[in-house]
Structures are given as C-alpha cells and as structure tokens.
Amino acid sequence: MAQITITGVNLAYSCDETDTILRAALRVGLGFPYECNVGSCGNCRFELVEGEVEHVRADPPAWSERDRQRKRYLGCQARPLGDCRIKVNLREHYKSTHPPKRTQAHLFVVEDITHDIREFRFRLEDPAPFLPGQYALLSIPEVVGARAYSMCNVTETGEEWHFQIKRVPSGAATERLFAAVGIGDTIAADGPYGMAYLREDAPRDILCIAGGSGLSPMISITRAAAASPKLAGRQVHFIYGGRGARDICGEPMLRCLPGFGERIFYHPAVSMQESDPGGLSWSGRVGFVPDIAKELFGEDLARFEIYFAGPPAMAEATMRMLLEMKVPPAQVHYDQFY
Numbered sequence: 001m002a003q004i005t006i007t008g009v010n011l012a013y014s015c016d017e018t019d020t021i022l023r024a025a026l027r028v029g030l031g032f033p034y035e036c037n038v039g040s041c042g043n044c045r046f047e048l049v050e051g052e053v054e055h056v057r058a059d060p061p062a063w064s065e066r067d068r069q070r071k072r073y074l075g076c077q078a079r080p081l082g083d084c085r086i087k088v089n090l091r092e093h094y095k096s097t098h099p100p101k102r103t104q105a106h107l108f109v110v111e112d113i114t115h116d117i118r119e120f121r122f123r124l125e126d127p128a129p130f131l132p133g134q135y136a137l138l139s140i141p142e143v144v145g146a147r148a149y150s151m152c153n154v155t156e157t158g159e160e161w162h163f164q165i166k167r168v169p170s171g172a173a174t175e176r177l178f179a180a181v182g183i184g185d186t187i188a189a190d191g192p193y194g195m196a197y198l199r200e201d202a203p204r205d206i207l208c209i210a211g212g213s214g215l216s217p218m219i220s221i222t223r224a225a226a227a228s229p230k231l232a233g234r235q236v237h238f239i240y241g242g243r244g245a246r247d248i249c250g251e252p253m254l255r256c257l258p259g260f261g262e263r264i265f266y267h268p269a270v271s272m273q274e275s276d277p278g279g280l281s282w283s284g285r286v287g288f289v290p291d292i293a294k295e296l297f298g299e300d301l302a303r304f305e306i307y308f309a310g311p312p313a314m315a316e317a318t319m320r321m322l323l324e325m326k327v328p329p330a331q332v333h334y335d336q337f338y
C-alpha cells in the first residue's frame with residue numbers, strides 16, 4: 001500500500017498497487033479532477049513531485065511528450081511504485097456522491113435493442129449506488145484495459161447495474177462482450193464515475209440528446225427525471241439519432257414512463273434516410289441531432305438543463321451548437337465518450 005501526499009494542501013491517502021492514483025483518491029472522497037477514466041481526455045493530469053509511478057496503459061492518447069518531460073502523468077492510468085508526492089488542484093465539484101467501489105458483476109440478462117445495441121444487466125456482489133447518467137469501468141475477460149460504460153437503470157441500492165452497449169466493428173471489448181460473455185458469467189466492475197448526472201435541483205425543463213452509443217445514460221436520466229418528485233412539473237425532451245431507421249430505438253423504454261406524451265417527449269431522427277441497410281423506410285425527422293435540437297427549440301435552448309452523450313463527432317457538434325446558441329455552460333452536462 002503506497003501513501004500519496006498532495007503537496008500544498010497537506011492531504012494524504014492510501015493507494016494499493018492494483019489501483020490508480022485518481023481512483024484511490026475518489027474512493028476516499030477527494031475531488032480529484034477527471035472525466036473519461038481511460039487515458040483519453042487528460043483531465044486527471046497531475047505532476048509527480050517525488051516517487052515513482054507506472055502507467056497501466058503504456059501509451060495513453062492524452063499523455064504527450066511534453067507531459068513526460070515535465071513529469072506529468074494521468075491519474076486514471078498511474079499506479080504508484082511506492083510512496084509519492086504529487087501536485088494536483090483538487091476541486092469540490094469532483095467529489096463523488098457515491099464513492100466508487102471495485103466489485104464482481106454477475107450477468108443475468110442480455111437483450112437485443114437494435115441490430116448492434118444490446119442491454120446487459122448485471123447483479124453486483126457488493127452493491128454500489130450511482131447517480132443517473134454515471135458510468136462504470138468494466139473489465140471484459142481477455143481484453144487489455146477496462147472500458148467505460150454508462151448505466152441505463154435507476155437504483156437506490158445499487159444492487160443492479162444495466163448497460164446499453166453498442167457493438168463497434170472490430171472493437172476489442174465490444175466484439176468480445178457480444179460474442180463470448182453470456183448469462184452466468186462474472187466480470188470485474190468499478191464505479192460509479194462521471195459528472196454528467198441528473199441535477200434534480202436545477203429549476204429548468206430537461207433536454208437529453210443521444211446519438212448511437214449515447215443511449216444508456218440518457219435513458220437513465222429520463223427514467224430518473226420521470227420519477228423525481230422535485231422534477232414533477234418539468235418537461236423532458238429526448239432526442240435520439242441514428243444513421244438509418246434500423247438504428248432508432250429508445251421509445252419503448254420511455255413510453256412506459258408516467259407522463260409520456262404529456263411532459264416526456266421523444267424526438268427520433270436519422271442522418272441518412274436513403275441508405276438503411278435494413279431496408280426499413282423512414283418518414284420522420286432527418287438530420288444530425290444538434291441540428292434537430294436547434295430546429296426544435298432555437299433560442300429556447302438556453303432555458304433547458306441539457307445532457308448529451310454519444311460518439312466524439314456528435315458530442316463536439318452538439319457542444320459547438322450549444323455555444324453558438326449561447327446556452328450557459330453550467331446548464332450543459334456531458335462526459336466525453338472515447
């Protein structure tokens with residue numbers, strides 16, 4: 001067990017050799033900045049003042065040559081090789097409501113949602129509650145490195161975590177998960193993580209924007225908003241986008257919520273009407289989800305609390321559109337997918 005001391009604030013915490021400097025800090029309730037947890041965003045960068053660390057992922061995308069020269073490492077990837085002193089600016093905002101736990105997850109339901117999105121439901125050996133919109137790290141057997149997946153359910157006890165996962169062609173984790181992980185199997189899980197969770201105290205209507213793999217956290221947020229007494233008078237608009245008609249999903253999950261059609265609204269859209277390989281026809285909206293949001297709400301976007309999730313290109317386009325529409329950044333919540 002290594003002792004990690006944060007310089008300047010006179011704080012120290014323990015980190016075992018199988019954990020990382022970021023996650024061990026979050027487990028003891030410290031506000032260590034982060035976002036993706038898989039070495040891609042760089043938000044958890046810290047400076048190593050004394051001691052030695054090694055990165056779990058040898059060459060994470062967010063770790064630059066300049067970082068190496070300046071002895072900066074990524075908290076989500078750095079394992080201590082003995083006691084360390086580090087420099088990082090802790091922020092209140094990053095403190096976990098439910099500190100993350102490492103546990104075993106037993107798969108008990110697998111259900112197809114579309115041709116390439118499947119729901120996987122796990123029961124946890126050690127229950128861990130989470131906030132709607134948060135994610136966990138799943139270690140898929142024989143795949144190097146854990147992957148981040150957002151939960152789609154709502155739970156108080158944290159006994160079950162359900163995930164809606166999109167199969168990525170030739171993707172190391174998803175190909176393996178879809179082909180070789182079945183009911184009765186157990187995998188290692190670690191969570192919850194993430195800052196893009198439902199703000200029940202925000203006095204605004206809610207807009208959820210999801211593209212493809214972003215379905216899961218937006219479903220969790222909408223389910224929780226539908227059930228929240230604090231949000232009882234609020235509208236929830238759910239925009240979901242896919243390439244063609246066969247990619248469109250989510251409506252049956254929302255239709256069973258109280259208030260569907262009265263204060264909960266579903267707006268699906270395809271980006272490529274003409275080329276659905278499934279041969280399904282489409283007579284609904286056509287366009288990319290940020291454009292659909294702008295078309296539907298225009299200047300009114302600034303009156304919403306906005307949550308979004310999906311592939312990087314969709315997330316970047318959504319962020320650009322929200323900036324252009326002058327939506328206050330404090331009303332926008334997302335964890336970038338990689």
Ligand SMILES: Cc1cc2nc3c(=O)[nH]c(=O)nc-3n(C[C@H](O)[C@H](O)[C@H](O)COP(=O)(O)OP(=O)(O)OC[C@H]3O[C@@H](n4cnc5c(N)ncnc54)[C@H](O)[C@@H]3O)c2cc1C
Nearest residue numbers: 144145147148149150165166171172173174213216337338
């Ligand atoms: C916060 C967050 C939430 C997400 N939620 C969802 C979700 O709800 N549903 C969903 O379908 N997808 C989600 N994703 C995307 C998911 O984590 C995977 O990127 C995706 O499933 C592709 O994984 P793959 O291994 O099949 O594909 P690949 O193309 O083989 O791998 C892609 C991803 O794995 C990372 N990776 C590669 N090697 C390593 C390693 N050694 N250690 C760690 N990471 C590595 C890459 O940087 C890249 O991000 C989320 C991602 C993030 C960051």
